[in-house]
Amino acid sequence: MADVTYREALRRALDDELDRDESVFLMGEEIGRFEGSYKVTAGLWDKYGPTRVRETPISEEGFVGAGIGAAMMGLRPVVEVMTINFILVAMDQVINHAAKIRYMFGGSVGVPMVIRAPGGAGAQLTAQHSQSLEGWFAGCPGLKVVAPATPADAYGMLKTAIRDDDPVLFCENLVMYNVTGSIPDDPGFTVPFGRAQVIREGTDLTLVAHSYAVQRALRVADRLAQDGIAAEVVDLRSLRPLDVDTVAESVRKTNRVVVAEEGWSTFGVGAELAARISHVCFDDLDAPVERVGSAEVPMPYSKPLERAALPLESKIEAAARNLLVECGVL
Amino acid sequence: MAEELVMPRLSDTMEQGTIGRWLVHEGDAIAEGDVIAEIETDKATMEFQAYAPGTVLKILVGDGETVDLGAPIAIVGEPGEEVPDRPQQPPANASVEDAPEEAPAEAPAASPPAIVAAPPRAAQSGNGASGTLRVSPIARRMADAAGLDLGSLAGRGSGPDGRIVKVDVERLLAEGVPAAAPEIAEVRRPEAPAPAEDEVRELTPMLKAIAHRMAESKATVPHFYVTAEIDMTRAVQMRAELNEGLAGRGSKISLNDLIVRACAMALIDHPQAHRSYVEGHHVYHAHANVGIAVALDDGLIVPVVREADRKSVLEISAEARDLAGRARSGGLKQREIEGATFTVSNLGMFGVSQFSAIINPPESAILAVGATVERPVVVDGQMAVRSIMAVTLACDHRACSGADGARLLQTITRNLQAPSLLLA
Numbered sequence: 204m205a206d207v208t209y210r211e212a213l214r215r216a217l218d219d220e221l222d223r224d225e226s227v228f229l230m231g232e233e234i235g236r237f238e239g240s241y242k243v244t245a246g247l248w249d250k251y252g253p254t255r256v257r258e259t260p261i262s263e264e265g266f267v268g269a270g271i272g273a274a275m276m277g278l279r280p281v282v283e284v285m286t287i288n289f290i291l292v293a294m295d296q297v298i299n300h301a302a303k304i305r306y307m308f309g310g311s312v313g314v315p316m317v318i319r320a321p322g323g324a325g326a327q328l329t330a331q332h333s334q335s336l337e338g339w340f341a342g343c344p345g346l347k348v349v350a351p352a353t354p355a356d357a358y359g360m361l362k363t364a365i366r367d368d369d370p371v372l373f374c375e376n377l378v379m380y381n382v383t384g385s386i387p388d389d390p391g392f393t394v395p396f397g398r399a400q401v402i403r404e405g406t407d408l409t410l411v412a413h414s415y416a417v418q419r420a421l422r423v424a425d426r427l428a429q430d431g432i433a434a435e436v437v438d439l440r441s442l443r444p445l446d447v448d449t450v451a452e453s454v455r456k457t458n459r460v461v462v463a464e465e466g467w468s469t470f471g472v473g474a475e476l477a478a479r480i481s482h483v484c485f486d487d488l489d490a491p492v493e494r495v496g497s498a499e500v501p502m503p504y505s506k507p508l509e510r511a512a513l514p515l516e517s518k519i520e521a522a523a524r525n526l527l528v529e530c531g532v533l
Numbered sequence: 534m535a536e537e538l539v540m541p542r543l544s545d546t547m548e549q550g551t552i553g554r555w556l557v558h559e560g561d562a563i564a565e566g567d568v569i570a571e572i573e574t575d576k577a578t579m580e581f582q583a584y585a586p587g588t589v590l591k592i593l594v595g596d597g598e599t600v601d602l603g604a605p606i607a608i609v610g611e612p613g614e615e616v617p618d619r620p621q622q623p624p625a626n627a628s629v630e631d632a633p634e635e636a637p638a639e640a641p642a643a644s645p646p647a648i649v650a651a652p653p654r655a656a657q658s659g660n661g662a663s664g665t666l667r668v669s670p671i672a673r674r675m676a677d678a679a680g681l682d683l684g685s686l687a688g689r690g691s692g693p694d695g696r697i698v699k700v701d702v703e704r705l706l707a708e709g710v711p712a713a714a715p716e717i718a719e720v721r722r723p724e725a726p727a728p729a730e731d732e733v734r735e736l737t738p739m740l741k742a743i744a745h746r747m748a749e750s751k752a753t754v755p756h757f758y759v760t761a762e763i764d765m766t767r768a769v770q771m772r773a774e775l776n777e778g779l780a781g782r783g784s785k786i787s788l789n790d791l792i793v794r795a796c797a798m799a800l801i802d803h804p805q806a807h808r809s810y811v812e813g814h815h816v817y818h819a820h821a822n823v824g825i826a827v828a829l830d831d832g833l834i835v836p837v838v839r840e841a842d843r844k845s846v847l848e849i850s851a852e853a854r855d856l857a858g859r860a861r862s863g864g865l866k867q868r869e870i871e872g873a874t875f876t877v878s879n880l881g882m883f884g885v886s887q888f889s890a891i892i893n894p895p896e897s898a899i900l901a902v903g904a905t906v907e908r909p910v911v912v913d914g915q916m917a918v919r920s921i922m923a924v925t926l927a928c929d930h931r932a933c934s935g936a937d938g939a940r941l942l943q944t945i946t947r948n949l950q951a952p953s954l955l956l957a
Contacts, residue, residue, distance in 0.1 A: 458669075458671045458699055485670055486670045486671065486673075486674045487670065487671050487674075488669060488670050488671055489669040489670075489671045489672065489698050489699040490669060490692065490698070529692050529693055529696075529698070530669075530691070530692060530698045530699060530700060531690070531691025531692065531698050531699075531700040531701060532700060
């Protein structure tokens with residue numbers, strides 16, 4: 204076990220899989236000589252050459268479509284979309300082609316492709332470059348959507364994604380690239396999809412999150428602990444398939460839930476979870492499911508306004524405390 | 534403006550209701566959801582909740598008094614408001630929105646019921662004028678499991694707008710308010726002492742209903758009886774083993790739980806002994822809903838374990854314990870005391886050797902269970918000490934024949950004498 208950054212965990216997963224399987228190749232803007240805008244592909248162009256680490260023009264629709272074609276013909280492309288905001292010009296390729304081809308061809312052809320894309324906000328990149336759109340994709344049958352929150356999961360889940368025979372949207376988060384954690388030295392290590400994880404145990408309330416919101420939830424749990432509140436943190440890890448069982452098991456124990464995400468709450472991941480929880484845990488709830496997300500505005504540029512719009516720890520904590528007050532615990 | 538509260542319909546069959554007691558006085562302010570009275574129906578005592586805030590201006594029907602459905606029982610309005618004139622006597626059969634069809638349509642215009650009272654715990658939400666006791670789902674479930682009545686906390690919970698939440702129930706439980714239900718086989722408290730002289734007392738609605746239904750059953754249902762002695766030695770042994778193993782989980786299985794399970798399984802095996810005679814037809818039952826007679830201080834009530842044929846001994850045990858506990862605390866819901874297809878009445882805890890019971894129509898049979906006692910019996914030509922229980926099955930001869938009843942009893946006996954079958 205070695206402590207590495209989330210960025211390095213991703214790089215190592217790519218390296219392992221390029222080495223393991225000749226059909227794996229990378230494609231994206233500036234991922235070769237420049238090593239990627241966020242340096243996730245550092246050293247791979249030197250090691251594997253320009254055929255397997257391919258540079259593309261600024262043309263998301265074109266290179267996502269090329270990835271789909273290559274995948275249909277038997278290769279395993281890992282396409283980097285520089286940020287999830289840029290996937291919008293390739294929406295037809297993702298939703299109407301990648302997600303549909305197995306169905307449209309009666310199951311005879313699949314699309315074993317991974318699209319890696321970081322989302323998230325907090326660096327004053329303003330409205331067009333600060334979005335968390337994973338919920339949109341998680342609502343689409345035919346796609347798998349994962350959003351790991353730790354280096355170990357980033358490592359294990361990217362390998363699972365590359366080995367999966369269907370298209371996977373692999374959601375990263377800009378702020379998380381420098382988060383460190385240990386990953387196993389075993390190149391055979393993978394993390395399955397559709398299994399949420401209780402990463403901190405507690406009894407008084409459940410904080411459910413994915414991606415960077417998990418890191419925030421953990422810090423909120425630390426703060427609540429100072430007041431004797433034991434918060435349980437459930438990391439969803441994968442949004443589609445969604446592991447409702449693990450969430451439900453936690454809710455049955457704590458009876459109170461806050462769902463936190465960096466996207467907008469309306470029609471968001473929290474909305475889906477609130478519906479599922481109220482369905483399977485109706486008799487276990489002590490209060491309605493609470494949701495925390497970004498303010499329902501385009502992300503402002505101004506630093507104070509950006510902070511005001513983001514679901515920072517202070518907001519998740521406030522939502523948790525309000526819920527606990529409503530339940531007579533605080 | 535002043536409004537009349539009327540006697541609500543709280544059970545399918547009630548025609549009249551009795552004010553058990555008022556929990557408010559004239560002049561008291563009440564909030565939506567407050568329990569303001571206990572009302573005795575023909576089946577149970579139920580809470581009457583205010584569906585809107587106001588002040589109690591006048592109580593029209595006193596504690597212990599009985600009136601027809603829809604009759605005004607109190608007037609609620611603004612503090613100090615004049616109480617409007619109204620007819621002397623509450624009209625019989627005043628119409629209520631959900632009153633039976635035979636109720637006269639021409640209710641006296643002078644005193645129309647101002648509004649229809651909502652039944653307690655109506656499944657409504659939001660801020661509308663509902664009679665809902667505001668309780669979080671988990672708090673309600675915990676209270677039900679412990680047989681707790683949350684009426685005393687109505688509107689005073691720790692949650693928003695007085696919603697009763699988990700911590701409130703935990704606090705009540707910690708204070709030792711009637712906690713978990715006592716075991717079914719527990720002997721009841723002694724009765725109230727005899728009066729010094731003869732006294733005539735009104736029957737409670739429940740006793741009236743029992744008197745009426747039992748007389749009707751004995752007069753109209755042709756009962757026949759079959760009796761058997763069941764060797765319970767292995768069942769007693771199995772129960773002891775189960776309880777030893779389950780001790781850590783807080784579960785405790787009674788012999789009656791095993792009997793309920795044995796009956797439920799046997800009833801499914803014998804459809805002819807598990808059908809009701811209703812108006813010249815036979816109604817065959819798909820599942821065994823087994824009623825368990827629970828003795829109260831004065832009277833009895835029969836909560837129902839639904840689809841007991843589909844439930845494990847452990848599930849039946851937990852449910853029976855919960856139901857019996859709430860039967861004694863008056864916390865049963867209407868749906869929990871109806872729909873039985875068979876009843877088990879157990880007087881074994883009183884040392885009764887055997888007895889026969891009266892069928893509760895439209896059920897077609899009832900099993901009367903005596904005490905399980907160690908007795909010398911002949912087994913394979915040798916004297917042996919075995920635990921013997923005598924049971925008597927009463928059957929409706931319009932539903933089944935003597936042989937049907939005997940076959941049912943034979944299977945019940947087999948299930949209890951080879952008790953591992955009960956775990957199947």
